[in-house]
Amino acid sequence: MSDLITVNMNKKPIYDICIESDFSGLAAKIKDLGFEGKKFMVITDSNVEPLYAETIKEELKDVCSAFFLYSFPAGESSKNLDTVTKILSEMVANKINRHDLVIALGGGVVGDTAGFCAAIYQRGIAVVQVPTTLLSQVDSSVGGKTGVDFDGYKNMVGAFKMPSLVYINTSTLNSLDSRQYYSGMAEVMKYGLIMDASFYEWILSNMYEIHDKKPEVLADMVKTSCICKQKIVERDPLENGDRALLNFGHTIGHAIEKYKNFELMHGECVALGCVAAAYISWQKGKLSKDEYYEIRDMFVPFNLPISIDDIDPDKVLELTKSDKKAIDKGIKFVLLKRVGKAYIDQNVTDEDMIGGIREIYFSEEDEKE
Numbered sequence: 308m309s310d311l312i313t314v315n316m317n318k319k320p321i322y323d324i325c326i327e328s329d330f331s332g333l334a335a336k337i338k339d340l341g342f343e344g345k346k347f348m349v350i351t352d353s354n355v356e357p358l359y360a361e362t363i364k365e366e367l368k369d370v371c372s373a374f375f376l377y378s379f380p381a382g383e384s385s386k387n388l389d390t391v392t393k394i395l396s397e398m399v400a401n402k403i404n405r406h407d408l409v410i411a412l413g414g415g416v417v418g419d420t421a422g423f424c425a426a427i428y429q430r431g432i433a434v435v436q437v438p439t440t441l442l443s444q445v446d447s448s449v450g451g452k453t454g455v456d457f458d459g460y461k462n463m464v465g466a467f468k469m470p471s472l473v474y475i476n477t478s479t480l481n482s483l484d485s486r487q488y489y490s491g492m493a494e495v496m497k498y499g500l501i502m503d504a505s506f507y508e509w510i511l512s513n514m515y516e517i518h519d520k521k522p523e524v525l526a527d528m529v530k531t532s533c534i535c536k537q538k539i540v541e542r543d544p545l546e547n548g549d550r551a552l553l554n555f556g557h558t559i560g561h562a563i564e565k566y567k568n569f570e571l572m573h574g575e576c577v578a579l580g581c582v583a584a585a586y587i588s589w590q591k592g593k594l595s596k597d598e599y600y601e602i603r604d605m606f607v608p609f610n611l612p613i614s615i616d617d618i619d620p621d622k623v624l625e626l627t628k629s630d631k632k633a634i635d636k637g638i639k640f641v642l643l644k645r646v647g648k649a650y651i652d653q654n655v656t657d658e659d660m661i662g663g664i665r666e667i668y669f670s671e672e673d674e675k676e
Contacts, residue, residue: 310530314449314537316469316544324449324473324533326526330362333474334370337408337435340471346407347371348398350421352381355413355439358482363412363437371408375401379420383569386416386455388464394424405429408471414440414487415447415573419462422453426468436470439479441491442574445498445532448473450540450550459568460629461561467545475533477525485610490574492517492609493556495528497581498535500602501555504647506531514608552649555641556581559664562626566618578611583663587655588643590662598646614669624661 310326325336337343347367351360356378364374377397379385403409411421411434418436425434438448454465480488499507509531510517516524536553543550560580564571582603589599603613627638640655 310526312530312533312537314469315541322470322472324475324537326475326477326530326533328476328478328522328526330359330366330474330476333363333437334366336472336474337367338370340433340435342408342433343370344372346373346375346401346403347410348401348403348407349374349376349410349412350394350417350424351376351378351412352385352414352417353378354381355417359412359439359479363410367410373401375403381416383416383456383573386420388455388457390420391424391427391455394421395428398424398428403428403432405432407432409434410437411435411448412437412439413443414438415443418443418448419453419465420455422451422468422470423455423465426453426466431468433471434468436473438473438475440483441480441488441529442494443491444475444477444480444529445491446494446536446553448475449533449536451544459565461564469544473533475529477522477529480520480525486572488520489610490572493574493577493581493606493611495532496605496609497553497555497577498532500581500585500643500646501552501641501649502535502539502647503531504645506535507646511605517609551639551651552641554639555643555649556584558627558638558640559583559623559660562623563615563618565626566623571612575612578606578613579615579667582606582613583660583667584640584642586666587640587659587663590659591642591652593642593644602643602646614667616669618664618668620661620664620668623664624657627660 312324313320314322360376377394379390409421409425411418422434425432436448438444451467451469453468454462457463499510513524539550556577560576563579564576585599585602588594606613640652641649642652643649
């Protein structure tokens, strides 16, 4: 199995997304990029290091002049400027220069943090993204968004840094626990909802194969997701327009994520945000009632939440005001016209949003009823 997707900017190739079933092609790809004989700085976390760091080292040892590894504690709590400072200090200590290479080996936290370090170190050095979770393979590793959380706010400090290569080994998905795996499905389903109705139907038709992690189905799913993101990123690399469509479910989702102090996984919060956004779309007359309930219920088979019982809807609403997607006149809120067609609405009111949040809020009173 091998698939190659080329991301272009202004009709010029910028980087490839390489989809494989192992790591055996990584060295050749990096060599083709012109990094043979350079120092490699691999950044990973405490979950991924024991699984894949040694394999990566063996694959790359004959290509690089020196191999350095930095691992930080896994989890969203490490996605901050303190971790960035430690990584930069390690890069200085190992005399990494602007002609060397950073390799991000891990999930979204690793990719975002390592990519940000590459963006700011010596005014920018090359980075290769090697995503190992479903969420990072279909979303965060593609498109060049990097950054860390700041003062409790998601991705508040960051930079656009296009990778030199995204190398996806789909077999790493077998090492994920079920919660981590299904968290990534929220982003997969998002693509179907916002831009590809046929992909949405494909997901539902291949539900059991997705559960069983059938290799060919995983490869198709990851490839289609990457193509969806590629199309939007190519049109709008710096999120001045259409790229904001990728934020479907994220405005309320990020607010819940912060409210819960990142105890829930990103994909779980996105799923809740998607349900709330679909509800608002129904209330605004864009979706029918049946369409809304079908969208809501499609998250359930993938073990994703469609309701939450321990939030304060008013406080969640307030947190949406601090989201980095907010603009002077409000929030660029992404709604659905139908399955496969999203649009940006800058006229979503607080009343609209509180209605969506309360729709997913399952209180003790609801349980008594």
